[in-house]
Amino acid sequence: MGQQQILLIVVGVIIVGIAISVGFTMYRDSMKINNHDAVIKDVHYLAWTAMQFYLRTGHLNGWDGEYPADVDILDLAPGWPGGQNDNGVYAVIWQSVDIIVITGSSTHFDDINKQVTMNRTMIGQIIDQP
Numbered sequence: 866m867g868q869q870q871i872l873l874i875v876v877g878v879i880i881v882g883i884a885i886s887v888g889f890t891m892y893r894d895s896m897k898i899n900n901h902d903a904v905i906k907d908v909h910y911l912a913w914t915a916m917q918f919y920l921r922t923g924h925l926n927g928w929d930g931e932y933p934a935d936v937d938i939l940d941l942a943p944g945w946p947g948g949q950n951d952n953g954v955y956a957v958i959w960q961s962v963d964i965i966v967i968t969g970s971s972t973h974f975d976d977i978n979k980q981v982t983m984n985r986t987m988i989g990q991i992i993d994q995p
Contacts (some may be wrong), residue, residue: 882958897973897974898976900905900952900953900971900973901971902975903952903953903955903981904938904970904971906971907969908969908980909919909981910970911939911942911955911967911981912967912981914938914941915941915967915983916983919934938967939956939957939958949972953971954969954970955968955969955970956968964982965982965983966980966981966983967980967981967983968981
């Protein structure tokens with residue numbers, strides 16, 4: 866083989882290696898963004914589920930405009946054993962009778978944490994906190 870052919874093979878291998886490395890980096894970044902969005906979606910899902918039960922009357926299996934402290938909001942989300950799904954781990958903290966804080970942390974990335982605060986006086990509003 867000539868020198869030019871060997872040089873072309875080496876350059877081709879280097880370019881393919883760089884392309885594979887860039888592909889892995891792009892995949893990881895995309896996976897992180899998707900997981901971040903999924904954790905936000907799940908926290909909002911729990912918050913809106915709690916809001917639905919808050920607004921529903923007792924005749925319709927609701928809470929009659931109160932947040933009952935003996936109800937675990939995580940039990941309202943079917944298929945989430947222990948407040949966990951493929952996206953993250955979720956917790957509900959009752960700060961007072963009127964205020965619920967729902968937190969979600971990613972199971973895949975340590976730096977993804979979301980928190981939502983709901984207050985009885987803010988019907989239909991959810992405050993996102995980083």
